[in-house]
Amino acid sequence: MKKALNSPASIDELMQRAESMAGLTLGQLANYHEIEMPKDLKRHKGWVGQLIELELGALAGSKPEQDFVHLGVELKTIPVSRTGKVLETTYVTVAPLTDIQGLTWQNSVVCHKLQQVLWIPVQGDRDIPLAHRQIGSPILWRPSAEESYLLQQDWEEIMEFISMGQVNKVTARHGEVLQLRPKAANSQVLTDSIGKDGQLTQTNPRGFYLKTQFTQRILSQLL
DNA sequence: ACGTGATCATCT
DNA sequence: AGATGATCACGT
Numbered sequence: 712m713k714k715a716l717n718s719p720a721s722i723d724e725l726m727q728r729a730e731s732m733a734g735l736t737l738g739q740l741a742n743y744h745e746i747e748m749p750k751d752l753k754r755h756k757g758w759v760g761q762l763i764e765l766e767l768g769a770l771a772g773s774k775p776e777q778d779f780v781h782l783g784v785e786l787k788t789i790p791v792s793r794t795g796k797v798l799e800t801t802y803v804t805v806a807p808l809t810d811i812q813g814l815t816w817q818n819s820v821v822c823h824k825l826q827q828v829l830w831i832p833v834q835g836d837r838d839i840p841l842a843h844r845q846i847g848s849p850i851l852w853r854p855s856a857e858e859s860y861l862l863q864q865d866w867e868e869i870m871e872f873i874s875m876g877q878v879n880k881v882t883a884r885h886g887e888v889l890q891l892r893p894k895a896a897n898s899q900v901l902t903d904s905i906g907k908d909g910q911l912t913q914t915n916p917r918g919f920y921l922k923t924q925f926t927q928r929i930l931s932q933l934l
Numbered sequence: 935a936c937g938t939g940a941t942c943a944t945c946t
Numbered sequence: 947a948g949a950t951g952a953t954c955a956c957g958t
Binding site: 752753755756757758759760761764771772773774775787788790798799800801802804805835837894895896900901902916918 | 935936937938939940941942
């Protein structure tokens, strides 16, 4: 995927560019950028996100920061059905499993990334050919006081387990809106984590994800 | 291995 | 059908 050359200078410009994509298909956008399109996403899971990043001028890279640092905006493409139902959870960031003493919600990466999110709904029904999937209207979201509260509660509960060496006791069922799930090439990958008695051990890397019902509320209330 | 972009595949 | 745990590709 080619790297974006220009980045929007303001949120207004970003939103205008996002709104101009609405109604286009992935095929049209890929053709415009002369990007090859895979048959499906089985081996190209991040393809849609990369295409949208290219169109909007997101700064490429794998840094744990917002996509538009100068605007304070995180970009998320979200697969939805024909009827607008959210089809997948939303990855936020990897979870810190060591050196977390003193870490608070307010200075966590999850909190920072979710300060302001530009949601780009894209049809994700597997029976719609990739080229025919339509891009929806963008939604710029800032968490409400209640949403922030829910996120903080879940984050603190999960981080408490991690700090106590109980990360292996946390499942995706914990948390009302934010959940912890594996995030790695496969289940054999290991990374350092806090173990019994505060000693270092190893475990499968985890990531924070937004649950679909939470994301659905965000998209619905603003549509 | 880590962090980004996420969706897949299976089980309930 | 929906959610959980697992997985795929890429740049560094």
